Amino acid sequence: xxxxTVANTGNPTVDLGPAAALSCRECGHRVPxxxxxxxxxxxxxxxxxxxxSAYDTEELRKRIEAGPANIWRYAPLLPVPADVxxxxxxxxxxxxxxxxxxxxxxxxxxxxxxxxxxxGNPTHSFKDRVVAQALEAARAFGFTTLSCSSTGNLAGxxxxxxxxxxxxxxxxxxxxxxxxxxxxxAVYGGELVGIEGNYDDVNRFCSELIGDxxxxxxxxxxxxxxxxxxxxxxxxxxxxxxxxxxxxPDQLVVPIASGSQLTxxxxxxxxxxxxxxxxxxxxxxxxxxxxxxxxxxxxxKAGHDVVRPQKPNTIAKSLAIGNPADGPYxxxxxxxxxxxxxxxxxxxxxxxxxxxxRTEGIFAETAGGVTVGxxxxxxxxxxxxxxxxxxxxxTGDGLKTLDAVAGTGLTATIRPSLDSFRxxxxx
Amino acid sequence: xxxxTVANTGNPTVDLGPAAALSCRECGHRVPxxxxxxxxxxxxxxxxxxxxSAYDTEELRKRIEAGPANIWRYAPLLPVPADVxxxxxxxxxxxxxxxxxxxxxxxxxxxxxxxxxxxGNPTHSFKDRVVAQALEAARAFGFTTLSCSSTGNLAGxxxxxxxxxxxxxxxxxxxxxxxxxxxxxAVYGGELVGIEGNYDDVNRFCSELIGDxxxxxxxxxxxxxxxxxxxxxxxxxxxxxxxxxxxxPDQLVVPIASGSQLTxxxxxxxxxxxxxxxxxxxxxxxxxxxxxxxxxxxxxKAGHDVVRPQKPNTIAKSLAIGNPADGPYxxxxxxxxxxxxxxxxxxxxxxxxxxxxRTEGIFAETAGGVTVGxxxxxxxxxxxxxxxxxxxxxTGDGLKTLDAVAGTGLTATIRPSLDSFRxxxxx
Numbered sequence: 131x132x133x134x135t136v137a138n139t140g141n142p143t144v145d146l147g148p149a150a151a152l153s154c155r156e157c158g159h160r161v162p163x164x165x166x167x168x169x170x171x172x173x174x175x176x177x178x179x180x181x182x183s184a185y186d187t188e189e190l191r192k193r194i195e196a197g198p199a200n201i202w203r204y205a206p207l208l209p210v211p212a213d214v215x216x217x218x219x220x221x222x223x224x225x226x227x228x229x230x231x232x233x234x235x236x237x238x239x240x241x242x243x244x245x246x247x248x249x250g251n252p253t254h255s256f257k258d259r260v261v262a263q264a265l266e267a268a269r270a271f272g273f274t275t276l277s278c279s280s281t282g283n284l285a286g287x288x289x290x291x292x293x294x295x296x297x298x299x300x301x302x303x304x305x306x307x308x309x310x311x312x313x314x315x316a317v318y319g320g321e322l323v324g325i326e327g328n329y330d331d332v333n334r335f336c337s338e339l340i341g342d343x344x345x346x347x348x349x350x351x352x353x354x355x356x357x358x359x360x361x362x363x364x365x366x367x368x369x370x371x372x373x374x375x376x377x378x379p380d381q382l383v384v385p386i387a388s389g390s391q392l393t394x395x396x397x398x399x400x401x402x403x404x405x406x407x408x409x410x411x412x413x414x415x416x417x418x419x420x421x422x423x424x425x426x427x428x429x430x431k432a433g434h435d436v437v438r439p440q441k442p443n444t445i446a447k448s449l450a451i452g453n454p455a456d457g458p459y460x461x462x463x464x465x466x467x468x469x470x471x472x473x474x475x476x477x478x479x480x481x482x483x484x485x486x487x488r489t490e491g492i493f494a495e496t497a498g499g500v501t502v503g504x505x506x507x508x509x510x511x512x513x514x515x516x517x518x519x520x521x522x523x524x525t526g527d528g529l530k531t532l533d534a535v536a537g538t539g540l541t542a543t544i545r546p547s548l549d550s551f552r553x554x555x556x557x
Numbered sequence: 558x559x560x561x562t563v564a565n566t567g568n569p570t571v572d573l574g575p576a577a578a579l580s581c582r583e584c585g586h587r588v589p590x591x592x593x594x595x596x597x598x599x600x601x602x603x604x605x606x607x608x609x610s611a612y613d614t615e616e617l618r619k620r621i622e623a624g625p626a627n628i629w630r631y632a633p634l635l636p637v638p639a640d641v642x643x644x645x646x647x648x649x650x651x652x653x654x655x656x657x658x659x660x661x662x663x664x665x666x667x668x669x670x671x672x673x674x675x676x677g678n679p680t681h682s683f684k685d686r687v688v689a690q691a692l693e694a695a696r697a698f699g700f701t702t703l704s705c706s707s708t709g710n711l712a713g714x715x716x717x718x719x720x721x722x723x724x725x726x727x728x729x730x731x732x733x734x735x736x737x738x739x740x741x742x743a744v745y746g747g748e749l750v751g752i753e754g755n756y757d758d759v760n761r762f763c764s765e766l767i768g769d770x771x772x773x774x775x776x777x778x779x780x781x782x783x784x785x786x787x788x789x790x791x792x793x794x795x796x797x798x799x800x801x802x803x804x805x806p807d808q809l810v811v812p813i814a815s816g817s818q819l820t821x822x823x824x825x826x827x828x829x830x831x832x833x834x835x836x837x838x839x840x841x842x843x844x845x846x847x848x849x850x851x852x853x854x855x856x857x858k859a860g861h862d863v864v865r866p867q868k869p870n871t872i873a874k875s876l877a878i879g880n881p882a883d884g885p886y887x888x889x890x891x892x893x894x895x896x897x898x899x900x901x902x903x904x905x906x907x908x909x910x911x912x913x914x915r916t917e918g919i920f921a922e923t924a925g926g927v928t929v930g931x932x933x934x935x936x937x938x939x940x941x942x943x944x945x946x947x948x949x950x951x952t953g954d955g956l957k958t959l960d961a962v963a964g965t966g967l968t969a970t971i972r973p974s975l976d977s978f979r980x981x982x983x984x
Contacts, residue, residue: 199626199651218658220918224626226648226679232723250677252653252918254956290918296659300983305970309963316965317955319915321983324970335973342975344984488746491647491679491717528744529681529956536736538743543732543751546762548769556727556748557771 144270149209152357153179155459163209165271165354175455176357178209187406194372199224201259201365207401208365209358210266218295219265220287222258223365225250227373227521232489237506241380242519245502246370247492254527255448255495256391257287260362261351265291267358268349275300275348279332282311283448283526288351289318300348302332314530363391367398370521371408378403378413380518383505385497385525386417386426386471387449389456396463416514417460417471418504420444420479420496426457430464430471437461445476445534446496448526470513474503480534482506486524493528501525571697576636579784580606582886590636592698592781602882603784605636614833621799626651628686628792634828635792636785637693645722646692647714649685650792652677654800654948659916664933668807669946672929673797674919681954682875682922683818684714687789688778692718694785695776702727702775706759709738710875710953715778716745727775729759741957790818794825797948798835805830805840807945810932812924812952813844813853813898814876816883823890843941844887844898845931847871847906847923853884857891857898864888872903872961873923875953897940901930907961909933913951920955928952 144163151160156174167176190206197203201223202215215221226247234243251258261284268276276292277300278284285301292299301315305324316322325332339345340354349355371378378399384392396415402408419427422444429437437457442450454460464471474482479496482503487493494502501522508514528535544550551557571590578587583601594603617633624630628650629642642648653674661670678685688711695703703719704727705711712728719726728742732751743749752759766772767781776782798805805826811819823842829835846854849871856864864884869877881887891898901909906923909930914920921929928949935941955962971977978984 218656221653228721229645231645232721247679250679252674252677253920254681254954286920290914290920293915293918294655294659303967305967309966310959312967313959313962313965314920314956316967317911317914317920317962318918319911321968322966323978323981323983324967325973326970327973331973335978338975339978344975344978484744484746487717487744488720491720491745493680493713493717493741493744527681527956529741529954532737532740535740535744538740539736539749540730540732540739540743540751541748543753546752546754546758548765548771551750551762551766551771554750556750 145211146209148180150181152176167356220252222251239516241517244521249527253286255283256525257283260359261287261291263362264351264355264359273349279336285315293318363394364398367395379521381520383416383522387451389454389460393459414469416469418501419473420446421473423450424473427471427473472504478503494524495526495531498524572638573636575607577608579603594783647679649678666943668944671948676954680713682710683952684710687786688714690789691778691782691786700776706763712742720745790821791825794822806948808947810843810949814878816881816887820886841896843896845928846900847873848900850877851900854898854900899931905930921951922953922958925951
C-alpha cells in the first residue's frame with residue numbers, strides 16, 4: 131500500500147526509516163536525502179518522499195498502538211530511524227485531545243468539539259514536534275550544532291532538544307527581545323546570540339551563515355533541515371485521528387504562521403487514508419490568522435492564488451509571519467476541502483483565550499486564542515458547521531504570553547474575616 | 558491480596574472505588590468516607606483505607622497497562638469511581654520519566670539516573686495530580702465549589718480543574734501576590750479573592766469558612782478534601798515503577814513542602830509491593846528542602862522526631878511551608894528506608910536549575926532545583942550511592958519561577974554579518 135513509491139536514490143549512509151528521497155513540491159524533481167531545502171531545478175520547496183509500500187494496514191495499526199506515548203509511535207511514517215525511541219530526544223507528542231463539552235455549549239457546537247492541546251509538550255508548544263524531527267535529521271547528517279532563528283517558542287525547543295541530545299546549540303534572536311523570552315531560551319545553556327537588527331535581519335544573517343564555511347556542521351532546523359522539520363506537524367494529524375478512534379474529524383481549525391503546519395496536517399490525513407488506517411470521508415480544513423497578520427486570510431477572501439506580504443502587527447507573535455512560505459498551498463487546501471481562512475482582532479484573541487480557560491481550564495498562548503476566536507467567528511458567520519465533529523488546535527502555552535491577559539486579576543479583596551467575606555457578596 | 562482490608566463502613570451513596578473508609582494515621586479509628594480530615598478521637602490525620610482484596614496481580618497489571626495515558630490507569634488503586642476516565646477532569650499524569658544520562662555524567666551517577674518530570678502536567682506542576690483526586694471526591698460528596706488557599710501552583714490547578722468539570726471555583730491568596738502569579742490563577746475565570754494579610758492569615762480564614770454556613774457546599778482541596786487530595790501523590794510512585802518496567806528504584810529524591818508527597822510516595826511503593834506488582838527489595842527515600850525553609854532537614858540532622866517550625870525565606874516558594882504537617886512521618890520514612898533529608902542554599906538551587914536545563918533540556922521551577930541540588934550534595938557527601946538506580950523528582954515548571962534565573966541572558970551580541978560573527982569567537 132504505497133502512498134508514494136520512489137526509487138531510493140538516497141545517500142546509502144543515511145538511515146531515516148521510510149524516507150526515500152527529497153522531492154520538489156513544484157516540479158517533482160528528486161534528490162537524495164540531505165541537508166537541502168530548495169529544488170536545484172526550479173527553486174521549489176523540497177519535501178520528503180516515502181516508501182510505505184511494505185506496510186500491511188492492520189500490522190501497522192498494531193505497531194503504532196503498541197508504541198510509546200509520544201510521536202515515535204508513528205516512527206514508521208516519519209523520516210527517522212526505526213530505533214528512534216532509544217535515542218536521546220525530547221520525545222514530544224501524544225498530547226491530550228480534550229473533549230471540550232463546555233466550550234461546545236458556549237459556541238453552540240453540537241457535533242462534538244475537541245481541543246488538541248499541544249501545551250503539554252516538553253517546552254509547551256507544538257515546536258517540540260518539528261524540532262524533534264530536525265534533531266534526528268541533524269544526527270543522521272553528522273551535524274554537531276543545532277541552530278535556528280527565532281523570536282520565541284522555537285528558541286526554547288531547539289535549546290532543550292540540543293541539550294538532551296548532547297548537541298551544541300546556537301540560537302539567533304533580535305538583540306532587543308523581551309527579557310522573559312531571552313531567559314526562556316538562555317536557560318538551556320547553549321549559545322544565544324543577539325543580532326543588532328530585526329527578525330528579518332536575523333533570518334538574512336542565518337541564510338548567509340549556511341553558505342559560509344563558518345556554518346559547516348550546523349543544522350538550522352527551519353532552513354537546511356526544513357524538509358525534515360516540517361514533517362513533525364504530520365504527527366498532529368496522526369494523533370487526532372488515533373485519539374478519535376482512528377477516524378477523521380469533519381472539520382479542523384489550524385493556525386497559520388508560515389502555513390507549513392496546516393499543509394502537513396493535510397498531508398498526514400491523506401497518508402492515513404491511503405494507508406487504510408482511517409476510512410476515507412470528506413474533511414474541511416480551516417486556517418486561522420490574527421487580523422494584524424492576515425496575508426492568507428486576505429488572499430482567501432479576495433479569491434487570490436498568491437499571498438501579498440504584510441508587515442505584522444499583532445499580539446499573536448508566534449503566528450506573525452508576514453510572508454508565509456506555504457501560503458499558496460494553504461489557500462489550495464482550504465478551497466479544495468471546502469474550508470476557509472479567517473482572521474480575528476487582537477481583542478477577539480484575548481476574549482477567546484479567556485473563554486477557553488474559563489470553559490475548559492486550558493490556558494492557551496495567543497495562537498490558541500486565534501484558533502478558538504476564529505472558530506467562534508466561523509460559527510457565527512455560518513461557515514463552520516456546528517453539527518459536525520470539529521477539532522481546534524492549541525499550539526502553545528499561556529505562560530509564555532502572560533502579557534495578553536495581564537488585565538486579568540482579583541475578583542475581590544477582603545479582610546480575613548467572615549463578615550468581610552459576606553460583604554463582598556461571594557456567597 | 559489485601560493491602561489493608563477494612564469493613565466497608567462508608568456512606569453507601571458515595572462511590573469512590575476501592576476506598577472503603579477513612580482511617581486515622583495515629584490511632585487507627587475509622588469513619589465513613591466523607592469530607593473530614595481530622596480524627597474525632599485524637600485529632601490525627603485521616604487517610605484512605607482501601608479494600609484491594611479482590612485483585613489478582615496479573616489481571617490488575619494488564620488492566621493498568623491497557624488504561625489511559627494518565628493517572629486514571631491506576632483508578633483501581635485510587636479513591637475514585639471505576640468510570641472516572643469518562644468524567645470531565647484535567648487528566649494529569651503519565652509524565653515523562655527521563656533517562657538523564659547527561660546529568661548522570663555530570664553528577665557521577667553510574668547506576669542509572671532518571672528525572673520524573675511533572676512539568677508535563679496540564680498546569681505544569683504535580684498539583685494537578687492531587688487536585689484531580691480532590692475534584693472526584695468533591696463530585697462524590699455533592700460539592701459545587703472547589704476552593705483552596707494558595708500562593709501559586711495550587712491556585713492554577715484548582716482553577717483549571719474546576720473550569721473543566723463545571724464547578725465554581727473560589728481561590729484565596731494573599732492580596733499582594735506578584736501580578737504574574739495572579740494572572741496565572743485568574744485566567745480560569747473563577748473567584749480569585751485577595752486576603753489582606755499573609756499566607757497564614759489566608760489559611761486561618763479558610764479554616765473559619767469551612768466551619769461556617771457560608772462555606773457549605775465548598776470543597777477545600779487541601780483542607781476538608783485533604784485525605785483524597787493527598788492520595789494523588791501515590792501516582793508518582795506507581796508511574797515511576799511502571800515506567801522502570803515494574804521495578805522499584807533503589808533511591809528516590811523527593812521535595813518536602815508539607816511532607817505529604819514523600820509520605821504518599823512511600824505508601825504507593827508499599828502498595829505495589831503488597832499487591833505483587835513489583836518485586837520487594839530495599840529502597841531509600843531522600844527528602845529535599847531549601848536551606849531557607851529546612852525544618853525537616855534540621856530535625857533529621859539533629860536526630861529529632863519532631864519538627865521545629867521555621868519562618869520561610871527562600872526562592873523555592875512552592876516548598877516554603879515552615880510547619881510541615883507530615884514532617885514526623887517524613888523523618889520516620891527517611892530513617893526507616895536508610896535515606897536522609899538534606900537542604901541546599903538558594904544559590905545551589907539556581908545552579909541546579911541551570912545544570913538540569915543544560916544537561917537534559919528540562920527547565921524546572923525552584924522545587925526541581927532543590928531536588929537536583931540536594932542529589933548533587935548527597936552524592937558529594939557520600940550519602941547517596943551513585944552506583945544505584947536513582948529517581949529525582951521535578952515537580953514544577955521553570956516558566957512559573959523565571960525570576961530565579963533572571964540573570965541568564967545573551968551569550969553574545971553581534972551585527973548581522975559574518976565578520977561580526979567571527980569576531981565574537983563563536984566558531
